[in-house]
Amino acid sequence: xxxxxxxxxxxxxxxxxxxxxxxxxxxxxxxxxxxxxxxxxxxxxxxxxxxxxxxxxxxxxxxxxxxxxxxxxxxxxxxxxxxxxxxxxxxxxxxxxxxxxxxxxxxxxxxxxxxxxxxxxxxxxxxxxxxxxxxxxxxxxxxxxxxxxxxxx
Amino acid sequence: xxxxxxxxxxxxxxxxxxxxxxxxxxxxxxxxxxxxxxxxxxxxxxxxxxxxxxxxxxxxxxxxxxxxxxxxxxxxxxxxxxxxxxxxxxxxxxxxxxxxxxxxxxxxxxxxxxxxxxxxxxxxxxxxxxxxxxxxxxxxxxxxxxxxxxxxxxxxxxxxxxxxxxxxxxxxxxxxxxxxxxxxxxxxxxxxxxxxxxxxxxxxxxxxxxxxxxxxxxxxxxxxxxxxxxxxxxxxxxxxx
Numbered sequence: 001x002x003x004x005x006x007x008x009x010x011x012x013x014x015x016x017x018x019x020x021x022x023x024x025x026x027x028x029x030x031x032x033x034x035x036x037x038x039x040x041x042x043x044x045x046x047x048x049x050x051x052x053x054x055x056x057x058x059x060x061x062x063x064x065x066x067x068x069x070x071x072x073x074x075x076x077x078x079x080x081x082x083x084x085x086x087x088x089x090x091x092x093x094x095x096x097x098x099x100x101x102x103x104x105x106x107x108x109x110x111x112x113x114x115x116x117x118x119x120x121x122x123x124x125x126x127x128x129x130x131x132x133x134x135x136x137x138x139x140x141x142x143x144x145x146x147x148x149x150x151x152x153x
Numbered sequence: 154x155x156x157x158x159x160x161x162x163x164x165x166x167x168x169x170x171x172x173x174x175x176x177x178x179x180x181x182x183x184x185x186x187x188x189x190x191x192x193x194x195x196x197x198x199x200x201x202x203x204x205x206x207x208x209x210x211x212x213x214x215x216x217x218x219x220x221x222x223x224x225x226x227x228x229x230x231x232x233x234x235x236x237x238x239x240x241x242x243x244x245x246x247x248x249x250x251x252x253x254x255x256x257x258x259x260x261x262x263x264x265x266x267x268x269x270x271x272x273x274x275x276x277x278x279x280x281x282x283x284x285x286x287x288x289x290x291x292x293x294x295x296x297x298x299x300x301x302x303x304x305x306x307x308x309x310x311x312x313x314x315x316x317x318x319x320x321x322x323x324x325x326x327x328x329x330x331x332x333x334x335x336x337x338x339x340x341x342x343x344x345x346x347x348x349x350x351x352x353x354x355x356x357x358x359x360x361x362x363x364x365x366x367x368x369x370x371x372x373x374x375x376x377x378x379x380x381x382x383x384x385x386x387x388x389x390x391x392x393x394x
Contacts (some may be wrong), residue, residue: 040242
């Protein structure tokens with residue numbers, strides 16, 4: 001083993017400070033550079049690229065969501081205006097039909113009244129005519145009776 | 154026979170002995186470098202396997218590495234602040250990974266089965282040199298961070314609420330590396346010693362809960378070290394109003 005070639009005397013103690021210290025420091029600095037180029041930079045690039053990708057996607061999704069909400073609100077107002085328009089048209093039509101119905105009813109009533117009046121008048125005239133004729137016949141008859149009585153005497 | 158040798162291997166408890174490497178006039182603790190190279194090698198292999206094929210939909214190891222990255226970023230961001238955490242994230246992350254890998258590697262791998270002529274393999278962070286090196290790097294980092302971000306205005310921090318704070322703030326510059334290094338060193342060494350002594354006394358079953366406790370402490374110490382380092386840097390770059 002390599003270690004055995006460097007075999008040296010034993011001395012030491014726990015707090016034996018020697019050239020191990022600066023060499024270890026240099027080794028750690030070298031390790032920092034090696035790890036930076038081997039680990040921190042490449043992994044950082046990948047992670048940050050992904051974080052950017054994710055945050056971009058989130059922003060896009062948020063934009064889309066707000067757009068959708070705007071469209072939804074737009075549609076809602078359109079729907080409401082269409083509904084009120086429909087209501088208006090329906091009530092207008094109802095009024096119209098109501099008016100037409102009333103007119104027709106009035107017309108029919110008038111006509112019916114007129115013909116009733118006419119019929120009444122006719123009935124009246126015929127009644128009076130019949131009464132006249134009846135009274136005339138009664139007169140004739142009374143005259144005839146009177147004449148017969150006079151003649152018999 | 155095998156069991157016997159296993160016992161003696163486990164039972165050999167050496168404190169304060171090192172495997173010395175002599176290069177010219179320089180003397181090094183060989184066991185620290187050996188374990189740190191093995192562990193860091195494993196870490197680098199793990200990381201290169203995980204980052205070999207990076208995809209937008211992470212799979213397998215990439216998931217784990219991304220989780221780790223996210224964890225370190227959160228740590229750095231909360232302590233240092235949104236503005237400059239990016240510059241310091243690799244350093245904080247390296248500290249965390251180095252300490253964590255060293256601690257766990259020291260606790261999980263049965264190093265003592267490998268016999269050395271002197272000293273024994275163990276967590277690199279159980280050596281005072283390693284922890285002081287890390288702590289001094291943290292000190293340099295927060296000075297550099299403060300000076301590079303605020304220029305000479307960095308020293309306003311020393312008299313910040315009132316000038317009475319000046320001696321304490323200066324003292325802090327010494328206590329920060331001291332506490333950082335000794336906390337890590339003490340915890341890891343103590344854990345190794347406790348496990349070692351328990352194994353020496355009762356080799357079976359009984360040390361297992363202590364080993365789990367050791368794993369827990371090791372992870373916590375890594376987190377504490379990285380968090381404090383980030384906090385010191387954050388304190389240095391913070392703007393006072």
